[in-house]
Structure formats: structure tokens, C-alpha cells
Amino acid sequence: MGGVKENMIVFGDAQNMKELADNSIHLVVTSPPYFNAPFDYPDLFKSYDEFLTLISNVAKELKRVLAKGRVAAFVVDDTLIKRRKYPVVADITKIFIEEGFRYRERIVWIKPEGYIRISRRSGVLLQHPYPMYYYPDNLQESILIFQNGEFDYKSVSKELRERSKIDIGEYQKEKWYLNVWQITNVLPVNNRLERGIAAFPEEIPYRLIKLFSYKGETVLDPFMGSGTTLKVAVNLERKAVGYEIDIELLDIVKKKLEIGQPVLIGNNSEFRIIIREDIKHLRTQLQERIAKNRRKGR
Numbered sequence: 001m002g003g004v005k006e007n008m009i010v011f012g013d014a015q016n017m018k019e020l021a022d023n024s025i026h027l028v029v030t031s032p033p034y035f036n037a038p039f040d041y042p043d044l045f046k047s048y049d050e051f052l053t054l055i056s057n058v059a060k061e062l063k064r065v066l067a068k069g070r071v072a073a074f075v076v077d078d079t080l081i082k083r084r085k086y087p088v089v090a091d092i093t094k095i096f097i098e099e100g101f102r103y104r105e106r107i108v109w110i111k112p113e114g115y116i117r118i119s120r121r122s123g124v125l126l127q128h129p130y131p132m133y134y135y136p137d138n139l140q141e142s143i144l145i146f147q148n149g150e151f152d153y154k155s156v157s158k159e160l161r162e163r164s165k166i167d168i169g170e171y172q173k174e175k176w177y178l179n180v181w182q183i184t185n186v187l188p189v190n191n192r193l194e195r196g197i198a199a200f201p202e203e204i205p206y207r208l209i210k211l212f213s214y215k216g217e218t219v220l221d222p223f224m225g226s227g228t229t230l231k232v233a234v235n236l237e238r239k240a241v242g243y244e245i246d247i248e249l250l251d252i253v254k255k256k257l258e259i260g261q262p263v264l265i266g267n268n269s270e271f272r273i274i275i276r277e278d279i280k281h282l283r284t285q286l287q288e289r290i291a292k293n294r295r296k297g298r
């Protein structure tokens with residue numbers, strides 16, 4: 001059934017996933033860097049085109065490594081920079097369609113109203129209660145689901161189907177059947193492991209991995225960040241592979257995945273770690289820029 005022999009983390013650029021054989025991955029769950037979002041990735045890319053080229057190159061690699069009929073799920077949002085909105089959701093959808101994927105679904109992830117992380121744009125209308133001053137606060141992100149051709153349901157043994165069965169009680173109770181998912185986001189509290197990473201909550205990979213992969217299969221996150229997808233994949237008895245360009249996240253990833261620690265997060269939590277020459281040092285630089293932007297009140 002393909003897959004990889006062992007869990008693996010590669011520190012290097014996901015535009016080249018040479019460590020992975022063709023058709024070796026059963027599911028991708030990821031969230032790319034948020035273009036040049038002022039509070040996460042200020043000036044990471046020279047231009048919007050450079051960002052789209054990254055997505056396009058990664059999409060090409062995903063087309064190669066994903067097994068036939070399998071799914072890539074991208075958690076993304078349009079990005080607002082200096083009052084200009086970049087249509088990231090639409091552009092990523094277009095790129096994947098152009099690469100030959102089928103656009104299968106868009107799920108809207110809604111965060112609780114009490115927590116708006118970036119800015120309360122809606123305040124503008126309170127100051128100017130007149131037409132044309134409407135700028136709503138953003139509580140959602142999109143989970144885009146692309147499929148690599150038709151899935152052959154008969155390719156999975158009866159026994160594996162049963163072992164990977166979805167809990168209908170949970171599906172009903174948590175309303176997985178809707179294309180709107182209400183999930184609390186990871187709060188940017190200072191002492192959190194995920195500080196400065198724009199991590200997604202475990203509930204997102206948890207649902208996607210249960211809904212789109214079978215036990216023992218391999219889940220890939222090409223933009224691994226703190227390693228949330230990999231942690232959940234291993235807990236759910238899948239194999240996990242992650243790519244991350246920023247070597248400064250090594251210790252955080254090790255901590256999250258309990259690598260080299262006596263407590264195991266599952267019975268399968270050994271990881272091979274590869275550090276390539278195309279790594280970058282990003283986080284210190286980004287944190288400095290974010291602090292500068294805050295001082296300037298951007």
C-alpha cells in the first residue's frame with residue numbers, strides 16, 4: 001500500500017521533497033506561511049508572486065508524492081497587509097486545479113467570537129457610523145481539500161476499513177457533517193510552545209486524518225511548523241512525515257513530538273531527522289520584525 005518505512009522530519013525547503021518516493025503519501029494536512037502577515041511573517045517573501053511560486057512548486061511535489069485518489073488539505077486565509085487583501089484562498093485553489101488536482105471541498109473554520117487576533121477592523125464603523133465604513137472582523141479560515149484523481153475504495157482491505165472506522169457518535173455530536181467547523185484556535189499566550197509559529201489546533205488534523213486516511217498510512221505536512229499534524233498522526237496510529245525550512249524550530253518540534261524523551265506519545269513515535277543544507281534561520285529575524293511593527297503600531 002506504499003507509505004514510508006519510518007516517521008521522518010526533514011529540515012529543508014518543501015519545494016524539493018526528494019526523500020519521498022512517488023505515490024508514497026496517503027494524506028497531506030498543512031498550513032503554509034501566511035504570505036507576509038504582519039504578526040506572523042512580516043516581509044518573509046519579496047512579493048506576492050514569490051509566495052505563489054512557492055505554493056505552485058509545493059503543489060507540483062505533492063502531485064508527485066500523493067498516492068492516486070488521495071487528498072491534500074490546506075488551511076489558509078486571505079491576508080490583509082496595509083489595508084490590502086491578498087486573495088490567497090482563491091489563488092491557491094486555482095494553482096491546485098492547474099496542477100491537475102480536483103477541487104473537492106472548502107470547509108470554513110470558525111473561531112470563537114471572543115478572540116480576534118489580528119485587528120478589530122469593525123471599530124472603524126463605530127467611529128464613523130455611515131455607509132462605506134464597513135470592515136468586518138475576521139473569525140474564519142478556509143480548509144481547502146484537493147484530491148489527486150479518483151480513489152479506489154476497493155483497494156482497502158475489509159479489515160483495515162473496520163479498524164479505521166469513524167465514530168458516528170463523535171461525527172454527529174461535533175457536527176463534522178457540516179462544512180462549517182467551530183473550533184477554538186491556539187491562543188498566542190507567551191509561554192506556549194507554539195509561540196510565533198501560527199500553529200493550528202490539534203482538532204483540525206484530528207478530524208482530517210480520521211476522515212481521509214486509514215490506520216498505518218502516511219500523513220505528510222510540508223510546512224510542519226511546531227509539528228501539530230505529525231503529533232496527531234502518530235497518536236492516531238498513522239506514520240508521519242514533516243518538512244520545515246526553519247531550523248530554529250528544531251527544539252520546539254522535538255519537544256512537541258517528545259523526541260528523545262522518556263515519555264512516548266504513542267507506540268510509534270520514533271523519528272528520523274534529516275537536516276539539509278537548504279535550511280534557513282527565520283524565527284529570530286521574524287520576531288524582531290514583529291516587535292518593530294508593534295512599536296510602529298502597524
Ligand SMILES: C[S@@+](CC[C@H](N)C(=O)[O-])C[C@H]1O[C@@H](n2cnc3c(N)ncnc32)[C@H](O)[C@@H]1O
Nearest residue numbers: 013014032033199200223225226228244245246
Ligand atoms: C503556518 S506555519 C505551520 C504551523 C503548523 N501547522 C503548526 O501547527 O505548528 C508554516 C510553516 O512553514 C514554514 N515554511 C515556510 N517556507 C517553507 C518552505 N519553503 N519549506 C518548508 N517549510 C516552510 C514556516 O517556517 C512555518 O513554520
